Amino acid sequence: MRKRQIAAGALGIFAAAAHAESSMTIYGIYDAGLRYLHEANAAGQSSVSMGSNGTSTPNRLGFKGVEELGGGLSAHFNLETGWNAGNGALESTTGSPITGNRALFQRLAIVGISHVRWGTIDLGQNYSVGWRTSYDYDPFNYRYPTIDPVSAIVPGSSVSQVTAGVRFHNDVQYTGVFGPITVRAEHAFGNVAGAVTANTATAGSLAYKSGPLVIAGSYTTRKIATTGGVFTGAPAVAGPPAVAGEPTVNANTPTYADRSWTAGAAYRFGPVRVSAGYNDERLAGALNNVVAGLPLTPAQGDTRVRVGWFGANWTVSPFFNLAGGWFRTLVDTPIARAAGAASGTSGKKDLLMFAATWSLSKTTYLYGEIDRTTLSGNQVLGYGTKTTQRHPLGVSTGLVVAF
Numbered sequence: 001m002r003k004r005q006i007a008a009g010a011l012g013i014f015a016a017a018a019h020a021e022s023s024m025t026i027y028g029i030y031d032a033g034l035r036y037l038h039e040a041n042a043a044g045q046s047s048v049s050m051g052s053n054g055t056s057t058p059n060r061l062g063f064k065g066v067e068e069l070g071g072g073l074s075a076h077f078n079l080e081t082g083w084n085a086g087n088g089a090l091e092s093t094t095g096s097p098i099t100g101n102r103a104l105f106q107r108l109a110i111v112g113i114s115h116v117r118w119g120t121i122d123l124g125q126n127y128s129v130g131w132r133t134s135y136d137y138d139p140f141n142y143r144y145p146t147i148d149p150v151s152a153i154v155p156g157s158s159v160s161q162v163t164a165g166v167r168f169h170n171d172v173q174y175t176g177v178f179g180p181i182t183v184r185a186e187h188a189f190g191n192v193a194g195a196v197t198a199n200t201a202t203a204g205s206l207a208y209k210s211g212p213l214v215i216a217g218s219y220t221t222r223k224i225a226t227t228g229g230v231f232t233g234a235p236a237v238a239g240p241p242a243v244a245g246e247p248t249v250n251a252n253t254p255t256y257a258d259r260s261w262t263a264g265a266a267y268r269f270g271p272v273r274v275s276a277g278y279n280d281e282r283l284a285g286a287l288n289n290v291v292a293g294l295p296l297t298p299a300q301g302d303t304r305v306r307v308g309w310f311g312a313n314w315t316v317s318p319f320f321n322l323a324g325g326w327f328r329t330l331v332d333t334p335i336a337r338a339a340g341a342a343s344g345t346s347g348k349k350d351l352l353m354f355a356a357t358w359s360l361s362k363t364t365y366l367y368g369e370i371d372r373t374t375l376s377g378n379q380v381l382g383y384g385t386k387t388t389q390r391h392p393l394g395v396s397t398g399l400v401v402a403f
Contacts, residue, residue: 024065031057032085033367033398039389050086055396056143056357056367059083059091060107072116080108107167119176119183126171129184129203130262133218136207137264137275139311139325140355147353147371147394149307149327150277168201180210190223197223217263224256224283257284276310306330319359327351331377347377363402370395 031054040047053059062080069075081104082091091106103109105125112122131151135142138150145151151166168188176183183206190199205218264277283303311325329349353371360366373392 022065022067024063026061026063027403028059028061029054029057029400029402030059030085031055031398031400033396035394035396038393039391044389051146051396051398052084052086053082053091054085054400055146055398056355056369056400058107058145059085062108074114075112076114077111078108079105081105082107119174122171122173122175124171125167125169126173126186128166128168128171128188128201128220129173129186129205130218130220130260131166132184133205133207133216134262134264134277134279136209136214136216137266137277139275139309139313140323140353141313143323144353144355144369144396147351147369147396148325149329149349149351150279150309171201180208182207182209182216184218199223212268214266216265217261219261220259222258224258258282259284271315273313274310275312277308279305279307281305302332304332321357321359322354323356324354325352327353347375350374365400366398367400368395368397 031051033051033055034048035051035055036046036048038046060080060082062078064076064078066074066076083089084091090104103125108125108127110122110124110126112120114120134150138148140148140150142148142151168186170189170191171186172188173186174184183204185204186202188201190197192198199222201220201222203218203220205216207214207216209216258281260279260281262277262279264275266273266275268274281304307327307329309325309327311323313321313323315321327350329351331347333346351371351373353369355367355369357365357367371394373394375389375392
């Protein structure tokens with residue numbers, strides 16, 4: 001009797017294992033390229049460099065798996081890390097802008113559950129809803145991320161560095177596809193004791209995809225605390241205290257509200273795809289010069305970054321592709337009260353870029369890219385200063401191997 005019970009139990013285990021089918025995939029991309037940049041520094045000098053984390057596409061190594069649970073339900077995970085093509089070092093060398101900790105899987109670290117009818121819920125560090133939305137109408141689909149501004153200014157990342165808008169930590173994200181309609185929503189927790197809303201982010205998006213047409217938009221709002229690796233605890237410029245009624249600058253206080261939205265569309269005419277989009281982000285009551293690491297300081301107004309673009313992508317043949325785009329970035333930055341000035345600064349950057357790829361196989365391609373930037377205004381959005389830079393010129397080329 002005892003032997004029959006054991007045998008029955010073993011058969012039950014094997015049956016469950018057979019029912020819950022699972023699979024795991026190891027994948028990666030290696031991009032090694034060279035980039036020449038005229039007016040690369042404040043002295044107006046040129047440089048030639050190897051793209052640290054990939055010029056055309058970021059280097060990555062990933063692990064993902066799916067387990068079928070039955071009844072249209074499945075569980076999945078995805079871990080992804082990046083590295084420097086020049087020296088092999090991990091991409092995450094400076095640590096998280098929130099925690100200061102270096103991360104092994106800094107690109108992606110999610111686990112989730114999906115249903116064929118009701119959609120997917122993911123938990124962990126994930127690409128933001130804003131990032132996933134504007135991807136559909138970026139002319140380069142986020143290739144050349146250090147050059148193409150769309151991948152850098154997705155909602156939530158233009159004017160502050162507390163949490164990059166490309167990815168959110170501690171994120172719960174829902175995705176549902178209902179015919180031509182895709183719905184996304186997310187909330188990223190700040191994990192700050194005593195301040196539930198500090199460093200949190202909430203977003204939603206809606207996209208319509210039917211045949212050659214895509215129309216999409218998203219809205220993101222965040223509560224930016226005065227800590228988290230951005231605010232240093234003291235104003236950037238010494239001066240008089242903040243005016244009456246201004247929020248006190250205390251640790252873990254969600255002093256600044258960041259709100260952003262994006263909308264755009266793309267349409268494919270045979271081998272040619274045209275796209276256009278707009279992104280508008282406003283950081284209330286804080287000054288940030290759009291440079292990572294600068295502190296947020298009390299200001300007379302809101303920092304605002306607006307980016308508009310249009311472009312085209314032409315599949316000339318199964319092996320050859322051409323893409324081009326024009327991007328305009330406008331920045332309005334108020335002056336800090338502590339500085340004692342009466343007005344703020346503004347700047348404009350116009351970028352024109354073209355790229356070509358030649359596929360050697362399904363997983364390997366060569367690329368070439370050229371871009372020219374025109375800088376103007378009181379605040380220059382370049383690599384140097386207003387007096388040394390006007391028309392930076394860049395040329396890039398390299399090899400990408402996917403596996």
